[in-house]
Amino acid sequence: MHTNSTIELNSHAYQQNIAFLKKTFGKKVILSSVVKGNAYGHDITQFVKMAFDSGVTHFSVFDVNEAKIAHAVLGNQITIMIMGFISELDMEWVIENSIEFFVFDKMRLQLALKTAKKANKIAKIHIEVETGMNRTGFEKRELNAVIKLFKEESDFLYCKGFCTHFAGAESISNYYRVAKQLERYNALYEYICAQGIKPELKHTACSAASIMFPETRMDLVRIGIMQYGLWPSLEVLVYFLNTKKNKIDPLQRVITWKSKVMSIKTVTTGEFIGYGTSFLAEKKMKIAVIPIGYSHGYSRALSNQGRVLIHGQRCIVVGSVNMNMITVDVTNIEKLKKGDEVVLIGSQNDVAISVASFSDLSNLLNYELLTRISKTIPRKII
Numbered sequence: 281m282h283t284n285s286t287i288e289l290n291s292h293a294y295q296q297n298i299a300f301l302k303k304t305f306g307k308k309v310i311l312s313s314v315v316k317g318n319a320y321g322h323d324i325t326q327f328v329k330m331a332f333d334s335g336v337t338h339f340s341v342f343d344v345n346e347a348k349i350a351h352a353v354l355g356n357q358i359t360i361m362i363m364g365f366i367s368e369l370d371m372e373w374v375i376e377n378s379i380e381f382f383v384f385d386k387m388r389l390q391l392a393l394k395t396a397k398k399a400n401k402i403a404k405i406h407i408e409v410e411t412g413m414n415r416t417g418f419e420k421r422e423l424n425a426v427i428k429l430f431k432e433e434s435d436f437l438y439c440k441g442f443c444t445h446f447a448g449a450e451s452i453s454n455y456y457r458v459a460k461q462l463e464r465y466n467a468l469y470e471y472i473c474a475q476g477i478k479p480e481l482k483h484t485a486c487s488a489a490s491i492m493f494p495e496t497r498m499d500l501v502r503i504g505i506m507q508y509g510l511w512p513s514l515e516v517l518v519y520f521l522n523t524k525k526n527k528i529d530p531l532q533r534v535i536t537w538k539s540k541v542m543s544i545k546t547v548t549t550g551e552f553i554g555y556g557t558s559f560l561a562e563k564k565m566k567i568a569v570i571p572i573g574y575s576h577g578y579s580r581a582l583s584n585q586g587r588v589l590i591h592g593q594r595c596i597v598v599g600s601v602n603m604n605m606i607t608v609d610v611t612n613i614e615k616l617k618k619g620d621e622v623v624l625i626g627s628q629n630d631v632a633i634s635v636a637s638f639s640d641l642s643n644l645l646n647y648e649l650l651t652r653i654s655k656t657i658p659r660k661i662i
């Protein structure tokens with residue numbers, strides 16, 4: 281092993297997830313694979329390749345850097361939609377390459393128009409409207425000016441989509457707020473149609489909304505977390521299972537994160553383990569050192585909390601998570617050797633460390649945990 285840990289992406293699991301999602305949404309709904317945040321830590325370069333091989337041709341990214349990576353891998357075989365940041369300097373590349381993008385303020389709209397004219401191309405724009413998240417999106421009072429520009433400059437501005445984003449569809453406690461957002465979205469859509477702008481695609485749903493509020497699926501769903509085999513929250517999973525006769529989770533985790541035992545030692549009763557005094561050996565213990573720490577994305581919050589799998593057994597992290605190492609209790613593993621496999625996320629024999637249990641312990645959302653996994657760890661598609 282050249283590196284202290286490795287990540288595997290399970291293409292079979294991914295295909296199962298995509299098959300489930302497509303079946304759930306039906307043929308008419310475009311599935312856009314959300315690959316921001318380095319494809320939720322999976323590695324965007326390898327992930328888009330795997331997704332494309334599984335039949336996915338629409339990708340949503342946050343910024344131009346991510347768009348460039350996906351474009352370098354798959355070129356014009358795919359549609360790329362930028363939902364967030366575009367610097368002024370990058371707009372030319374975006375429009376030249378027919379990359380689609382959200383527009384949520386007048387300045388970006390003006391820049392898109394100017395750039396499209398210069399390039400003599402048409403800008404493919406998704407108008408994002410503010411419906412209650414209060415982050416990005418045009419307010420209703422701004423829409424008249426937007427509509428006017430689209431009408432006047434129809435050679436350069438094309439309304440590819442009309443969209444919004446929900447503020448927390450993964451929790452039933454936000455039901456009222458989300459329902460209000462949907463209502464406002466629909467009213468704004470009616471409004472711009474009445475003014476003579478007909479967007480090609482309506483889209484609002486992320487993973488959670490697509491399950492909790494099927495009416496939000498419309499023409500396209502922007503699916504991040506679920507394609508990676510994880511649920512946006514336990515609430516969404518429970519809600520989904522309650523609608524099904526067989527109570528089986530249809531999603532499969534795509535990522536596995538593994539390392540190896542670096543060294544083993546015995547600690548006598550009364551000794552502290554690691555920095556400071558956070559762990560006291562109350563009995564004679566055997567400890568394994570694993571060359572993974574917070575610099576690799578293994579959260580410090582997992583100090584004295586995290587579990588890893590060795591020889592098919594759960595072993596608890598003892599002491600604090602260091603920058604490059606953790607120590608785990610292996611007192612009960614008899615034939616342990618240096619170099620034995622350690623699973624940080626994934627399964628060994630019949631035992632699993634799911635991302636969810638991992639992040640419950642560290643109080644991180646699935647999302648944050650995954651995106652923190654260091655980019656330098658090699659990923660491999662299996």
Ligand SMILES: *Cc1c(COP(=O)(O)O)cnc(C)c1O
Pocket residue numbers: 314316363445485486487488502503504505506512
């Ligand atoms: C991240 C994101 C999504 C995907 O969210 P998931 O919960 O991972 O499905 C969809 N839409 C927008 C605007 C996003 O930023």
